[in-house]
Amino acid sequence: MLGYVLKRIAATVPVMGVVALFVFLMIRLAPGDPAAVIAGDYATAEDVMRIREQLGLNEPIIVQFTKWVGALVQGDLGEAIFSNKSVAELIGQRIGPTVMLTLTTIIFTILVAVPLGTLAAWRAGTFIDRAVMMFSVGGFSVPVFVLGYILIYILSIQLKWLPVQGYRSMFEHGLWPFLRHITLPTVTLSVIFIALIARMTRASVIEVLQEDYVRTARAKGQSEFKVLLRHALRNAAVPIVTVIGLSLALLIGGVVVTESVYNIPGLGRLVLDAVLARDYPIIQGLILFFSFVYILINLLIDLSYTLFDPRIRY
Amino acid sequence: MAARKKANDNQVLPVLDIQGLTVSLPDDADRPFAIENVEFNVGRGEIVCVVGESGSGKSVTAHTVMGLNPKKQLKPVAGKVLLEGEDLLVKTDAEMRQLRGERMAMIFQEPMTALNPVMKVGDQIAEMLEIHTDMSASERAARVLDVMRDVKLPDAEQMMHSYPHQLSGGQRQRIMIAMALSLEPGLLIADEPTTALDVTTQAQILDLIKDIQASHGTGVMFITHDFGVVAEIADRVVVMQHGRIVEQGDAKQVLTKPKHPYTRMLMASVPSLTPPKRKPVKSSTVALETHNLDKTYFSSGWLRAGRTVKAAQQVDLHVHRGETLGVVGESGSGKSTVARCIVRLIDPTGGEVLIDGKNIAGLSANAMRPYRRDVQIVFQDPYRSLNPRRTVGQSIVEGPMNFGLSEADALERARELMRVVGLQPEALERFPHQFSGGQRQRICIARALAMEPTVLIADEAVSALDVSVQAQVLELLDDVRKKFDLAMLFITHDLRVAAQICDRIMVMQHGIVVEQGITAQVYAKPDHPYTRELLAAAPGRHAQFGAG
């Protein structure tokens, strides 16, 4: 058991290494002079020099890499160019709303998508199935921000049911204001994931429903509901959980957009602000941060498989 | 008909009485009915075998009784299915759910896939009780132990907490039987329950089913394609073809005096367990030889000790030209590993493979290529052996053209070979999906012959075919062996098939050759206890089948 866990953890090291190397090389191998691009069109030669200095682009590449990885291992994600704060510090300030938005989205998605997908699979080929699939294709096709603006326009501006924008912390302002502000962003961000997870659930459950053991369960006289719950869904759990894990990368992209639509002061807004300010170290630090979080969460999901399937042995 | 009258005379209601049952197929199928006017019954404490080849409708019949057919595709349109006098076809879904498990139960072909992999086997048996009784959890556990002991599972207390993948195939089928019998249903439907099992396990499961039904008085509807199994277990026999019953009657009577030509043909196609007299092979040229052939799989792990699996150990064999050597064994015996090592689809870990005296065991892929044409192989699954996107002709000429034959010459050879294997040369332009399984296997033989090999390996080449087609393909293999003076290595799990086609035979167990010798001698006087066990387990060994 411990051996298996250690082995899985060790297996993430090369992946993190690839991410780090990729991010490191990105700025060094970019066509043209990245320092000049970052400095912008109105920068003087000195500005460019200063940025190049700050990014450590003047040293030999091996020295740069050693220093960079050394800092990274200690949790140093770099320094912002303009604010003179460390990227880690900025992440610390902004992470709260993002974590909350991500959690509410994942919970809402699972609550809606898994039953929806299971229902569609159980009634495959019927009107219900087609309706779910149509919703799913639609969900994939509407851009997150357009959906966000449509919801704001109808629910906030026209009907005035919910606040237009902004964020209230659950801990400082209480649960109710938090919920009122987080509802629209959650729904907006969830739609594409509900589409994705519902589809995946449907496909997995349809596959499991063809299995012999489902026939056995029916031959026992088991009710359809329990056949679905106890036999089909439990066996479909591994692929569903896997997709939830893999789609986190997509979710992070959605967070950036949603936070900027709803003006939520989280990490997504930090990215956008950095893009506008051309503060590349922040973008780079956030990429590393998000990638490592993604790898760690998928590691946890990997380890959780044994809960769902006894055939996967430590 | 005769059987029904008998049941009536005895004034006993049969457990299952199927009357004029017709089930329709969807519109786009190749015939209007899956089964038509099917009529037979199963008495209390009686085993009725429903026999037929694929497409005969035997499984549709069973699934219709259980109400497990997909409703839209397979609709019963006429007839009655009476379970202890009640017509099942007029029941609602809820009523059927109640009857399933309690009054009729079913076991299936694949005990691995028929059990839920993520549920403990004890819980799966208990689920049956949970659905149909109001027993408490502890009562259920006690009953589970009871039925598990009933089917002679060892260490039931421990085993009920196991998952299916931790049990052997035979144990899993016993779990299925235990589950089916836990509520003492009047009817047990067994759908090819031993087909996926090794022959020794099959014998044990057949014994168990006989014992159990005798002690519980269960009526059993037993579906099979195997006349050996029929001879072993049946009280009465129902023979089906193309969705209709062609013959039914007492097992003894049908097995000794079949009336319908189809039944006669089926029984004549069953290879006899007695090897026919074969002329001793005169040739002295050894075409294929292995010395100390080893194949070991290592699964490495850097945090725990790597596991090694010795798939084949110290295998010595030789085959003369014009001779057939049979390699028999159960699953996991290493018989296919040997075949794949010889064709070099996998690399042997030790020993020598001599083709016409030249050792090819250690050759690199490139150095191996010139020797490829000497050894050809025919695989088990006719549906996956041909590239579905390429015409039959393209598949056959591929090999010869690799060795420098022009396309025209290769096609000419292909046309000739099509005639040899009993197909029309025009078929070269067609695609594999347009052929039946038996025809595809003929094409694969033609493809192998196109290389003009000296050694032909048949790896379970007739195992996936229906018995009537099997007999024809076997005959073809024997013909081409003679015609082209081939050294043939015939891999099979089926002792009957091996008896008919092999000059010599080699028995493998757990990767080791336990016995080899002239076929007739091995069958008459097996030396090794394992060979004796195998022969004793062959179903229907006392019955006489085959043309001879």
Place this chain on the structure above:
Amino acid sequence: MSINANQDMLPSADDTAAMVRDDPSVFVLALRHPSIIIGGVLLIVIVLIAMIGPLLTNDPIALNPINRLKAPGDFAWFGTDYLGRDVFARVIHGARVSLVVGLAVSACAISVGLVTGLLAGYIRVLDAIIMRVMDGLMAIPGILLAIALISLSGATLFTVVIAIMIPEIPRVVRLVRAVVLSVREEPYVEAAIAAGTKLPLILIRHILPNTIAPMIVQATYICASAMLTEAILGFLGAGIPPEIPSWGNIMAEGRTYFQITPWIIFYPGIALAVTVLAVNTLGDGLRDTLDPRIARKM
């Protein structure tokens, strides 16, 4: 038990005469699938609009400060933006950008992914390395990666296409590799090996054709996702240069005035959604008819 009863049947009838079953070809089936018809027709209409439309509309970049932020009406069907530019003309022109980006990204991602996936699937030494790199690439959120690449190399149509393409590659590679790994175990591939066929021919003849169907389906999904990503990048101000009227850029410019003139966001948003929907619907239909079971699992 198969529902199709047409298998080995009896005795002399069976084996010698080849029986022909007339299976309608995949393409005929495809033309009957409602998703393919709806998605395909819709897409053809959109492509035609993108090709011909710009010749008929007003100049999409002509400024008209007097008529700024006009509501949709006779003057301008979709209203005007804060510089008085005709939103309808801009939306029609934007179709070109979206379609070009979608097409270019899916073509590039498929070609790169196909070659890499074939190598990974058939050459054991490369497999471990390639798959680790792909795992790493998968871990980087696609939009962030694109933003970073663009902010480093400057925003042009070309860099946007490359930046959107790179995060799409791992999925293609994994899919191709999965197909290769499953097909190479097929007996017909083993038969080809036994017949002495060389590796490159085995790849081209027996393995590559199995990747075509899943690749076509994947290409449509990548195309749809690329159009969305392009719009998101534009919307975040990190996409194609603002002078080019792409749908993302139009919507980005509409953000400030959203409460007064929501149509500046809604019209291009609807255009984008309909286009992506058409491509996705087509993809679903293709997937159903071509049935690459592996693609469905990914």
